[in-house]
Amino acid sequence: MELSRLQHLTEAKVLVVGDVMLDRYWHGDTGRISPEAPVPVVKVSKVEDKAGGAANVAKNIAHLDGQVGLLGLIGHDTDGIALEKTLEQDHIASQLVKVEGYPTIAKMRVISRHQQVVRLDMEETFTQAHSESLLERLKTVVDDYDIVLFSDYNKGALASIEAMIDVAKAAGKFVLIDPKSHDLARYRGANIVTPNLNEFKLAGGLVDSEELLTQSARDLITSAGIEAMLLTRSEQGMSLITATEKYDFAAQVLEVSDVTGAGDTVIATLAVMLGAGMPAKDAVEMANLAAGIAVGKLGATTVSPEELSRKLGQYLRATGEHYQTPFDDVLKHIEFAKQNGEKIVFTNGCFDILHAGHVRYLAQAKARGDRLVVGLNNDESIKRLKGADRPINPLNERAMVLSALASVDWVIPFGSVEENDTPAALIEKVNPHVLVKGGDYTVEQIAGADFVLSQGGEVEVLTFLDGCSTSNVIKKIKA
Template sequence: MEFSRLQKLNQARVLVVGDVMLDRYWHGDTGRISPEAPVPVVKVSSLEDKAGGAANVAKNIAHLDGQVGLLGLIGEDDNGVSLTRILESEKIASQLVTVEELPTIAKMRVISRHQQVVRLDLEETFSEQHSRLLLARLEQVLDDYDFVLFSDYNKGALSAIKDMIALAKAAGKTVLIDPKSSDLSLYRGADYITPNLNEFKLAGGKVGSEQELTDSARQLIAEHGIGAMLLTRSEQGMSLICATQKHDFPAQVLEVSDVTGAGDTVIATLTTMLGAGMAPKDAVEVANIAAGIAVSKLGAATVSPEELSRKMGQYLRQTGEHYQTPFDDVLKHIAFAKQNGEKIVFTNGCFDILHAGHVRYLAQAKSMGDRLVVGLNNDESITRLKGPQRPINALKERAMVLSALASVDWVIPFGSEAENDTPAKLIEQISPDILVKGGDYKVSEIAGADHVLAQGGQVEVLAFLDGCSTSGIIEKAKLGKTAKS
């Protein structure tokens, strides 16, 4: 597998078309039964809106750094406005079409103590006439994308899917479909479809034996003019089946917390990896790993490139390679992590020669939260601070070594002359939950501390490991060289 393809995820240009929804969650505690009826009373403490349906598929692609647009139908209502705002915050190019006479599809859930008390569905089925509005918009934006992913939730937005597929294929696009209908003839011309086992059986698939499953899958895709089927099989993993080959991928051994949205993660990851130039078999293998990560989280969770990289190294036994988040994408990844409720820790330094003190310090910093961001002085900044003989190692090499540590999630440089060699401006951009500094500083002396405290965050000072310093290592090296000479 070409592990380096993870560095090219932003080359994937994907248009998601389908049934978009707003997922709304009311969270609160339950302490009594209503006097009006035998139902629990939930005292709502927070409200959370998320992208759902096809919008969740697009969100998964965005969180994998793919360039993604979303085409779907919404109503002329507050829920449509909320969904549009969410898409903007998720860096998704919105191509939503407003329908005046029908509401935005919304799924509203009341959650208490991690349990769903009730779900309220606000929806009407869109007609083929509405779907043809999407077809017209698809024709307008198709040239901006290489892959078209149809996410079918059977809500009517894809009533004209036959014509949509024909349009995409005529334009030379790769088409992937997460199907809902048992009539696979609707998806003729698709390159990939990704049914689950139940959908496969409803479409006529047979599962009496492995050979029967394979034969019936091949018969279905041949009969309906489909390139390949990625069959998701729950605890049995996945199978990629085409006319002449079948590849099986066992489920990853992870604790399952919630399978919600796992199918969205699979097709989103598959498409993004294909868009980055990965071979189909490898792309499915990565999608299988992504599914394992997603089901270990609560709710319709997304997967980040950093998480994929770590699990790929574990399961695929990659050696000597790791994913390093491009500097330009770090702030976006931090924003996504914050949206997921993760606690962000920030620290900074030169880290010119990484030593035991650094490793211990960074591990301590990471233990304070969920994600650790390391602000790294650029080369010019180190030269100004340490003298003309420094840095020993250039920014690129220092960042590569740091990002390979299990404790470090992101590395981002700072140190332009305008910043006065401090990370204060970077800290203001990130607004971490916890700011960590090593040494014997007072909080008032730490750059960015005032901003973090004003935002309700914490500032922590950690002691360095005695006897460990970059300057000391350099001096030892000089002495050793002199003694040998």
């Protein structure tokens, strides 16, 4: 498996079709029991909207840098408007069909002290006629994508799934399906279906032994006219089964925090990796690694290319390769991290010749939050600041070395003449929770400090390791 394929994630063009939902969370504290009934009173302090169902699959694809479109059914209501707004923030090209007289499917959860108090479901099953309107929309956009992924939650959007698959296959598309029907023949023509163990058993799969499991899976896909099955098996990992081959992948997590949305992460990662040119076996291996990351987090969350790269490096026992986020994608990745509740730290510098002082400083900066962004002076900026014989190492090489450090999540260049060689404009774009600078500065002297403080952020000055500087390294080399 080549880690370098992660540099091609943007080549994946995936259309997700299915049952979209709005996941709404009311967060608050519980301090008393209601005088009206023996139930806790939750004082709501924050309301959070997230993409759910097929929309969460699309979100996972977007957060892995895939180009993703989304087709689904919503109502003419405020929940539908909220879902569309959420999808726009996630950079998903959604074309949701609005249905008169039906609500947008919404799951409302009340959360107090990290515990779910109650869940309220707002939904009506969409009809065959509604699904056929989605089929007509599919016909108009299918040519823009290479992979069509059907996410079935049995809410009616895919009532016309047989005709939808025919449209996708006639257009020469690779078809992935996360199934809900016990009758796999409904998915005839699919390249890969991804049932979990319970769905597999309900479809007629046998699990009394590994031999029976394999043979019954082959019987099911052969009779249903499906090319392959990716069976997700919880703590047993997952298995890719075709008519002639079977590949098993061990679970990649030591401690499970929450399995919510893990199936969405699996099929989304599989789609992106296939779209990036990976063979099916390698794409499943990546999906298995992504599942291990996802279940180690709380709630329905996503996996980033950076997390997948680090996990893959550990899995392959280091290959000398590493993934570096393209400069143009860094701001988008920062936005996604903020949506996941992660604390962003920013620092900046030239980092021309990396030395022990830099490594120590960056580790200290990372400890102030969850993700560290390094603003890196471009080559022209360094020449203006340090002289014509600098930098020693060009921008791309400096960025590669920095991004290989465990403490650094993202590197992004700055330093145009218009910016006066300061990161102030970049800091406004990043809008970090914490701004860190090393050296003998006061907060007032730090570029971007006023902005960060005005946004409710923190500014902190760290000391450098005595005697360590790029200039001293160069002097020693010349001596």
